[in-house]
Amino acid sequence: MLAAALIIVGANAFAQKTFQELGQISRLNRGVSGLRSMADGEHYTVSRGNAVIRHSYTDESVCDTLYRGRFSSYELSPAEDMIVLGTNFRPVYRRSFYADYNIAQLSNGRTVQSLKDVRDLSLSPDSKKIAYSKDNNLYVGELGGEARAITNDGEWNKIINGTADWVYEEEYGFTKGYAFSPDSKKIAYLRFDESEVPMFEMMRFDGELYNKPYTFKYPKAGDRNSTVELWLYDIASGSKSRIDVGPQTDQYVPFISWTPAGELYFFRINRKQNHFEVVLCRKDGTQKVIYDETSPTYVERPALSTIRFVDGDRFIVQNETLTGWNHIYLHSVEKGLITPLTSGEWQVTSVVEATDDRVYYMSTETSPLRRNLYSVDYKGKKKQRLTEKDGTYSISPSKGMKYYISNYISATSAREVELRDGKGKLIRTLVENPEMEERLKSLPKKEFFTFTTERGDALNAYIIKPLDFDPQKKYPVLLTQYSGPGSQQVADSFSLGWENVMVAHGYIVVCCDGRGTGYMGEKFKKQTYGNLGALEVEDQISFARYMASQPYVDADRIGIYGWSYGGFMALGCALKGDGLFKMSIAVAPVTSWRYYDTIYTEIYNDLPQDNPAGYDDNSPINFADRLSDRTKLLIMHGTADDNVHFQNTVEMCHALNRAGKQYDMMIYPDQNHSMAPSYSTLIREKMIQYTLDNL
Numbered sequence: 001m002l003a004a005a006l007i008i009v010g011a012n013a014f015a016q017k018t019f020q021e022l023g024q025i026s027r028l029n030r031g032v033s034g035l036r037s038m039a040d041g042e043h044y045t046v047s048r049g050n051a052v053i054r055h056s057y058t059d060e061s062v063c064d065t066l067y068r069g070r071f072s073s074y075e076l077s078p079a080e081d082m083i084v085l086g087t088n089f090r091p092v093y094r095r096s097f098y099a100d101y102n103i104a105q106l107s108n109g110r111t112v113q114s115l116k117d118v119r120d121l122s123l124s125p126d127s128k129k130i131a132y133s134k135d136n137n138l139y140v141g142e143l144g145g146e147a148r149a150i151t152n153d154g155e156w157n158k159i160i161n162g163t164a165d166w167v168y169e170e171e172y173g174f175t176k177g178y179a180f181s182p183d184s185k186k187i188a189y190l191r192f193d194e195s196e197v198p199m200f201e202m203m204r205f206d207g208e209l210y211n212k213p214y215t216f217k218y219p220k221a222g223d224r225n226s227t228v229e230l231w232l233y234d235i236a237s238g239s240k241s242r243i244d245v246g247p248q249t250d251q252y253v254p255f256i257s258w259t260p261a262g263e264l265y266f267f268r269i270n271r272k273q274n275h276f277e278v279v280l281c282r283k284d285g286t287q288k289v290i291y292d293e294t295s296p297t298y299v300e301r302p303a304l305s306t307i308r309f310v311d312g313d314r315f316i317v318q319n320e321t322l323t324g325w326n327h328i329y330l331h332s333v334e335k336g337l338i339t340p341l342t343s344g345e346w347q348v349t350s351v352v353e354a355t356d357d358r359v360y361y362m363s364t365e366t367s368p369l370r371r372n373l374y375s376v377d378y379k380g381k382k383k384q385r386l387t388e389k390d391g392t393y394s395i396s397p398s399k400g401m402k403y404y405i406s407n408y409i410s411a412t413s414a415r416e417v418e419l420r421d422g423k424g425k426l427i428r429t430l431v432e433n434p435e436m437e438e439r440l441k442s443l444p445k446k447e448f449f450t451f452t453t454e455r456g457d458a459l460n461a462y463i464i465k466p467l468d469f470d471p472q473k474k475y476p477v478l479l480t481q482y483s484g485p486g487s488q489q490v491a492d493s494f495s496l497g498w499e500n501v502m503v504a505h506g507y508i509v510v511c512c513d514g515r516g517t518g519y520m521g522e523k524f525k526k527q528t529y530g531n532l533g534a535l536e537v538e539d540q541i542s543f544a545r546y547m548a549s550q551p552y553v554d555a556d557r558i559g560i561y562g563w564s565y566g567g568f569m570a571l572g573c574a575l576k577g578d579g580l581f582k583m584s585i586a587v588a589p590v591t592s593w594r595y596y597d598t599i600y601t602e603i604y605n606d607l608p609q610d611n612p613a614g615y616d617d618n619s620p621i622n623f624a625d626r627l628s629d630r631t632k633l634l635i636m637h638g639t640a641d642d643n644v645h646f647q648n649t650v651e652m653c654h655a656l657n658r659a660g661k662q663y664d665m666m667i668y669p670d671q672n673h674s675m676a677p678s679y680s681t682l683i684r685e686k687m688i689q690y691t692l693d694n695l
Contacts, residue, residue, distance in 0.1 A: 019688060028439070034048075034052070035396050036075075036076065038054070038399070039078075039399055041057075041400045043056055043057065043062075044057065047071075050071070051068045052067040067083050067104070067106065071085040071087055074086070078124070080106070081127065082106060083106055084123065085104065086100070093166060094673070098118065100117065101114070102114050112144050113130065119132060119133045120132055125180055125182055126183075131178060131187060132147070133163045135154055137161050138178060140187055140233070157215065158194065159193055162177050162190065163177050167599050168226075170643060172303075174254075177189055186233060188233075188243070188264050190230060190253065191230075196224045197217040199216070201214070202640055202646075204640060206670070220597060227249045228245070230245050244287065252268070254269065255304045259309050259333075263281060263283060265290070269299070274294060274295045274296065275293070276291075293319060294321070295321045297529040310330075310356075317331055325346060327342040327343055328351065330378055330380075339378075342361070347519060348361050349362045352397050353400075353404075358376065360386075360395075362393070368460065372387045373393055373424075389410070391413060391493070392492055405417060406420060409494050412494070414494070415494075416433070417429070444466060444503055448460070453538075453542040459515075466504075466508070471552045474552065476557035477509075477553055478507050478560075479560045480560075480566075481513075482564070483513070484517075484565035485525065485604045489511050498688055505688075507695070508547075512539065512540065514540055514543070515527045529606075532593060540560065559582055560574065561587075564587070567587050568589050568591065571633075574628075575626045575627050576623065579628035579630050579631060583634075585691070586633070586634070588649075591651055592621055633661075634663070634664045634687075635665050636683065637649040639670060639671065642673070644673055
């Protein structure tokens with residue numbers, strides 16, 4: 001689950017009193033679009049308007065246009081002699097889409113192949129073959145020729161080949177369920193049998209006299225998942241074989257890939273998600289578990305980047321269960337664990353690159369609120385910090401990490417994009433934002449502090465006060481939060497949303513990351529396991545009480561807002577707050593975890609069959625009668641939300657109605673979980689006006 005609040009980065013929005021005005025100035029905090037490193041490690045490409053431009057890392061004068069024309073996305077072929085251009089994107093769910101593709105030669109612009117209405121297209125490592133999915137079947141062929149379907153049993157709501165089902169896409173964050181071998185001779189793919197997954201119907205309101213529902217397979221907590229198989233296809237012979245993924249069918253096989261030595265491996269996770277394995281498929285047909293991680297609660301959902309091979313034998317892995325902090329470990333296929341590469345009461349947030357002699361990674365070593373780039377050798381020695389400022393960096397490395405492009409921002413600094421060499425030395429600045437930087441000097445600052453709850457827990461928080469703040473006056477407070485497991489809202493980064501408009505109207509905006517949120521260690525994060533919504537609500541209420549006690553706060557005017565998990569929290573706080581909150585806005589809220597999907601819900605709350613109290617005791621539906629008459633409640637939801645179903649809001653309304661409670665509601669027909677872009681401004685301006693009227 002992801003927070004769906006629109007974030008606009010950049011500009012003097014604190015002086016703006018409408019969300020529309022805020023959006024008009026977002027362009028001030030410029031960045032770099034479509035950045036890609038090229039295979040030679042000496043050049044990179046960017047998209048600029050309708051063109052793809054190649055630049056030299058070292059020579060600013062070297063700049064040439066690789067392609068000019070209409071496109072929505074681009075990728076260079078592995079051999080970098082062709083460009084794959086995507087257009088006419090038609091979304092399916094959050095990450096999936098159908099699109100049209102044109103593959104052209106860079107030397108002369110000649111079209112090699114055009115494809116319409118396909119998904120998950122990619123070229124083989126040798127750039128001679130193509131693969132994509134269509135109508136739930138996987139197609140493979142020679143580039144420029146006719147691709148053939150290597151599966152023929154694909155059927156909507158039954159069998160999916162080479163593409164993820166709904167819940168894998170949403171929770172594991174991928175759609176492409178296949179991978180070419182390094183020599184381009186084989187292709188491994190996942191086959192999802194979702195025949196036994198319960199069907200969900202979502203009504204679409206399209207203006208017809210008789211509406212028809214959109215149906216898709218959505219496994220709610222405790223229900224059946226897809227049965228996932230792994231297959232291997234030999235492209236030359238056309239033969240295929242099924243790979244053994246273990247005796248259990250009620251499990252997850254989320255990622256497949258290949259080692260540099262050309263051996264297939266896959267991830268395997270049990271249904272309770274407290275046992276994670278990486279299984280290597282030897283060329284002789286045998287298998288070996290090369291990594292195994294268990295936890296009494298859960299193992300954090302892995303990404304494909306959790307494992308990264310250095311060579312044919314050694315690989316690095318990120319693990320938080322060994323020490324309680326996410327760190328990097330060097331392993332060997334043959335020998336197992338070799339050595340930890342990082343350690344300490346801080347955590348690695350991502351691996352940027354692994355070269356022959358060093359690993360480059362982002363971490364929270366200076367503060368949980370910040371991200372900096374470091375490197376370390378394969379003995380865990382000679383650690384170097386490569387980014388010097390406090391704030392938040394994101395890094396785009398060249399191949400081999402000879403150079404990297406850093407994207408820096410902080411709560412008090414405009415975006416800055418720099419090109420540096422692998423040792424951190426500045427080569428040149430690519431983007432500066434002097435106008436934004438100048439405006440920031442006169443804007444209210446996000447002030448960070450540590451708040452201690454009544455029970456003694458130290459939590460990270462921030463406060464934004466109006467520009468003309470007077471400590472002798474009393475101000476209303478808007479508490480914004482998300483609060484989901486492993487998430488973070490209190491970060492040293494600059495962002496603007498509708499809440500900042502409220503600051504311009506004389507409101508104080510505050511935020512606090514309670515127990516269960518991320519980057520504070522495994523123990524802090526996993527306290528909420530099996531009891532979602534209990535400790536989180538307790539912490540936000542404690543924070544609201546703390547704010548109410550401040551001499552500059554009007555204790556009778558405290559409101560709370562949240563979207564998705566944050567909406568679940570906004571409801572819980574409003575209902576359990578005993579009238580503490582004068583206003584609550586809940587957008588696309590979960591109202592019972594029984595209504596949400598298997599992977600997300602069960603990893604944090606166990607299965608409902610094994611933990612019914614963890615589902616029911618904290619469901620806002622079950623204590624709707626506790627809504628105070630002084631609390632103004634606004635619930636907002638899109639009817640076509642395939643993620644947090646509109647059902648959640650309907651059942652909440654049933655409960656409130658039965659309890660005789662008054663509340664406000666806004667429905668957005670045929671809108672999904674983010675309700676963007678169609679209603680982005682309308683929704684935020686509704687929340688702004690509702691806050692002005694009721695807080």
